[in-house]
Amino acid sequence: MQKIAVFVDVQNIYYTTRDTYQRQFNYRLLWQELMSQGDIILANAYAIQRSDDQQHKFQKALKHIGFEVKLKPFIQRSDGSAKGDWDVGITIDIMAAAADENVDTIVLLSGDGDFDMLLSHIKAEYGVKTTVYGVPNLTANSLINAADEYHKIEQSLLL
Numbered sequence: 001m002q003k004i005a006v007f008v009d010v011q012n013i014y015y016t017t018r019d020t021y022q023r024q025f026n027y028r029l030l031w032q033e034l035m036s037q038g039d040i041i042l043a044n045a046y047a048i049q050r051s052d053d054q055q056h057k058f059q060k061a062l063k064h065i066g067f068e069v070k071l072k073p074f075i076q077r078s079d080g081s082a083k084g085d086w087d088v089g090i091t092i093d094i095m096a097a098a099a100d101e102n103v104d105t106i107v108l109l110s111g112d113g114d115f116d117m118l119l120s121h122i123k124a125e126y127g128v129k130t131t132v133y134g135v136p137n138l139t140a141n142s143l144i145n146a147a148d149e150y151h152k153i154e155q156s157l158l159l
Contacts, residue, residue: 002038002104002129005097007090008067009110010047013153016111016135023158025109030133030157031065034107042097043067046086048074091118098122105129108147113140120146133157 008027017025027045034040045062049055049071059069072086090110095118097103106122108115111134119130123146132139132147136154144150 003102004034004038004040004105004107005042005094005100005103006034006040006044006067006107007094007097007109008043008045009086009090009108009112010045011086012110012112013133013135016138017153017158020135020138021155021158023155025153026157026159027062027067028065030109038105040066041102044070044090044093046070046072046090048072048086050074087112087114091115094118094122098126098128103128105131107131107133109133109153111135111139111143113142116140116142116146119143123148 013025017023031040043066045067047059047069062069070086070089072089094106094108098106106128108119108130110132119132122128123130129149130147131149131151132143133151133153134143136152139150
């Protein structure tokens, strides 16, 4: 049985599915799909902390499925722009998981091309298999090319 570690860039998945399909991603269905491929030994969902009931319900649902939800505060800058980026935290956690001899496959849900070098590095350094789930046309080609497998997030994986 494959030992799988899952990492979700929640903001990226939320906005890309919303903008493309006007629907939300079905995390429960993803979980079932991955469980049919092996044992999920680690599952992290990285999100921005906002104080609203909808967010709390969503985070509770992710925890119920089996994800550890990691939160960063939402930062509103004085110029009106906002910041909430988990790229470094996701990278550190993926590096640690890839170095763990119990992990065979790293699954990343994101379309962010900034992760392409990370996937290339962990494949070369640790020999883990890498899988990316992302929305077509909003997933960087460099990320798709760096992964061993790319799964398009389409209607079948949405609520």
